[in-house]
Amino acid sequence: MNDLTFASASELAQAIRDRRVSAVEVLDAYLAQIAKHNSNLNAICTLDEENARFQANRADEALFRGENWGALHGVPITIKDVLATAGLRTTAGSLSLTNYIPQQDATAVSRLKSAGAIVIGKTNVGDLAGGYQGLNDVFDRVNNPWNLDYTPGGTSSGGAAAISAGFAALDLCSDVGGSIRQPAHFCGIYGFKPTDRRVPTTGHIPEVPGAPKSLRQMLTVGSLARSIADLRLCLQITAGADPAQPDLPPMPIDRPTDRQLETLRIAWAEEWSIYPVASDLKSAMRSVATKLIDAGITVDRWVPDFDFAAAWRTYYQLIAYNLVHAQSLTLGDLRKNLAFLWRDGIQGDREFRKLGNIAGIGLPISLNPTLKGYFQTLTARDRFTTQMDGELDRWDVWLCPVAMTPAFAHCRRGAAIRVDNYNVPYSLASGAYVVPFNLTGHPSVVIPIGQTQSGLPIGMQIIGKRWQDIELLSIAQLIDNIVGDFRQPSGYK
Structure with missing residues (x-):
């Protein structure tokens, strides 16, 4: 399969299931892309290569035994550094959380892992999920793959740069004031902010660990990708009621009307x-x-x-x-x-x-x-x-x-x-x-x-x-078929 690093998550998952490519080969392609370009972009702030390799090998072995973990079996993804990842540093770009290692995954992270996704690392953010640039006191600023002198937006800064530059197939991120949408616009990719309270926000910072649950409105967990199909897939996996967040309504996912x-x-x-x-x-x-x-x-x-x-x-x-x-x-x-x-x-x-x-x-x-x-x-x-x-x-x-x-x-x-x-x-x-x-x-x-x-x-x-x-x-896909203009930034192919 050619051009692994710019294939969609859905395409990669199908190719891995069909044994046209292995999960290890896909991971290797992304790791090589990160090694080549991340020092200029600072999109990935914490790389989890050892565990990702372990999981990719497990994914291939599972397929050999006839086991399918789910819709994202063996597909590498990134997680915005404000969503808790068990055993993997989660700083939210704050000096006070520089060495914070959560014990549990955020609910949405757990659901993606259960669907077979492999977390390759965490993506850089604005300080405590604030501001419209990727600036914080823990890591170097994030640069836009289209022009390193420009910002990729924020606060899902590293996620947008990573998806645009071919570092992962999907980035799980969040939006309380444009943090998914502005970076998607700045970096030429697709972004989705779901309906408020559609996807659990359990495990999101802020709130900082130990603080009372305060962000009960407007904060949403969504995704950045290189296709609308991947945005839809991520929503279908992550949406739904959460016992840890009992005020979320148990709203079923709607069905498209298949309008012309x-x-x-x-x-x-x-x-x-x-x-x-x-x-x-x-x-x-x-x-x-x-x-x-x-x-x-x-x-x-x-x-x-x-x-x-x-x-x-x-x-x-x-x-x-x-x-x-x-x-x-x-x-x-x-x-x-x-x-x-x-x-x-x-x-x-x-x-x-x-x-x-x-x-x-x-x-x-x-x-x-x-x-x-x-x-x-x-x-x-x-x-x-x-x-x-x-x-x-x-x-x-x-x-x-x-x-x-x-x-x-x-x-x-x-x-x-x-x-x-x-x-x-x-x-x-x-x-x-x-x-x-x-x-x-x-x-x-x-x-x-x-x-x-x-x-x-x-x-x-x-x-x-x-x-x-x-x-x-579904409607966005119809519109995208006519007016969409996704392009890879030059120098990252």
Whole structure:
């Protein structure tokens, strides 16, 4: 089988089952790719070569005996370094967890292992799953395979770089404010944020070990891959109720309706009025609409009647409440966070600083959290979720940008980001188009749709209805067949 490192997880699993290639051969190919390129990317922060080799040999021996472990038998995967892996260091990019070795796997990790997947290592992250770049105090910064001077996004930074560069077939990761979707967009791959509470988050950091369960809304566990089929496979394996997380509803996975593309109701927007988008990204979105129309599909330009600015404020209020007890911060951490908030608040054009203002939104809550305020914020979230449900009801999916820009050059956290003729605060530039769907809990798929004039990838969000994750992925596949533009970065073949 040719080009093992860029084959999909589904293709590799079938090839291993058919004995066209062995699990050991697949692992060797990935290890060689990592050895060749990881020193430039810093995508893999903890490599588990010895155990991966042991498991690959076991996988081949099992097949020889006629045993099949599951849908990912013998397929190497990576795990974001915020999800617990038994016996394997899990730092969340925090100095306080540099030597933390969990005793148990996160539930989603355990389910992938039970399906036959082999964990090859952990992927680098932003500090305690924070920020839109792969920056932390434990490991070197993560670089984008398309241009080492640019960020791969965050906080699933290493995962996106690893999948883009052919280090693994699938990366299990998480998204509380765009952490799957923005890196997928920046690195030219596929990413999926499921419906809120569809996949267990047991074993995710934050919360730091020993902290009370605080992140009960908006945090989702999803995946990064090189195909929609792999995103779907990962969801089918990891979704479902978890005894360790009894507040998860035992919702069965939905079944696709097998709609024909020409019967779908598709809405799209190249930009929301209050949030500017770089011209290259808008051109790519318009090209998508044109291609779909040329294929005989009815596509309407549309933006919901929804107060995105108010939703932004509610999101950061709820994040502040959720993180008050979820992190064990040192004095150095506090200083670093305050410096970030200060930069984020003073850099960028005034009109956008007013829209962003995450320090003004979150600091009062962090300093004086109240139970009444928390419940009021949850009530506001309910209203936004209900409103978005109603707005999306008329459509099967909605297509929109992932961020205001493509990947940007490495910079200090909090530095303003240039969006054509505007200077936009750091968090707003990367978060404005993703956090509304963390707040409301709607599922979102990111697919690659083209490149900028300078050769950087461009992704697009496809938003679906809550709890209709498989339906969304099925529709996304139909759209991807027409407009998808996955490419391997040069120099990694």
